[in-house]
Amino acid sequence: MSEPVLYIVATPIGNLGDLSPRAQEVLAGADLIAAEDTRHTGRLLAHFNIKAAMISVHDHNERQRADLVIRHLQEGDQVVLVSDAGTPLISDPGFFLVRAVREAGFKVSPVPGCCAFIAALSVSGLPSDRFLFEGFLPSKSGARRQRLEALRNETPTLVFYESTHRIASSLDDMSSVFGAERYAVVARELTKTFETVRGGTLAELIDWMGADANQQKGEFVVLVHGAQSQGPVDLDPEALRIVRLLNEELPPKKAAAVAEKITGVKKSKLYQVLIEQA
Structure with missing residues (x-):
């Protein structure tokens, strides 16, 4: 019997061609799919001719569904969590479920893919x-x-x-x-x-x-774009001139490292200047 696992499967954010072969395999082999919206996920599964039992897991029922998912895992089942699009838990439900499953002693494994x-x-x-x-x-x-x-x-x-x-x-x-x-x-x-x-x-x-x-x-x-820090004001103008000239020919990290050897100014500070002014 296969090991009981909760798989966290990323699904396409638009183009269905972005569902990886591994994700398709895991979905097809699942005993239970926990979906944010079963109707939405049902259309995805139908596109790939995948048939599986589904339950809904959303903001309003996640705590109750966690008990059901754990019972399935206790029976040796493979369970998959998906959101409507992209990677589950990223501005989507799933945090409580994943924590409860881990605390119950079961493996939680990611199947990476799209994230908007x-x-x-x-x-x-x-x-x-x-x-x-x-x-x-x-x-x-x-x-x-x-x-x-x-x-x-x-x-x-x-x-x-x-x-x-x-x-x-x-x-x-x-x-x-x-x-x-x-x-x-x-x-x-x-x-x-x-x-x-x-x-x-x-x-x-x-x-x-x-x-x-x-x-x-x-x-x-x-x-x-992030705020411009005030760091450059405290740096030697000549060091800034040198690192910017070097950056015209070299990547930022290399330019900062070479400028440090020339000026003695820490490369981390010089690198930060280049990144902030990109």
């Missing part, structure tokens, strides 16, 4: 060595601005999810808090027919979206 914010980050052209994933902001403007204020001076790239109904007002709030000239990228409907990735200042993005109502429809990832 990682896909967006990879094509954004924004610094990706450090980023802060915030998921969905509060729905009301006052609470949303309060959260954005707390992030205003963060230097990593900021990553948000947003919905059709709030994308315009969220961009307005970001512009008010971060400044209209802060650079950002809007990634819409990734891997789908009307995929759009648009970069510009927040002011430019607001104008672009306001001029085309179609660009306000769909599922969004918004990525905002």
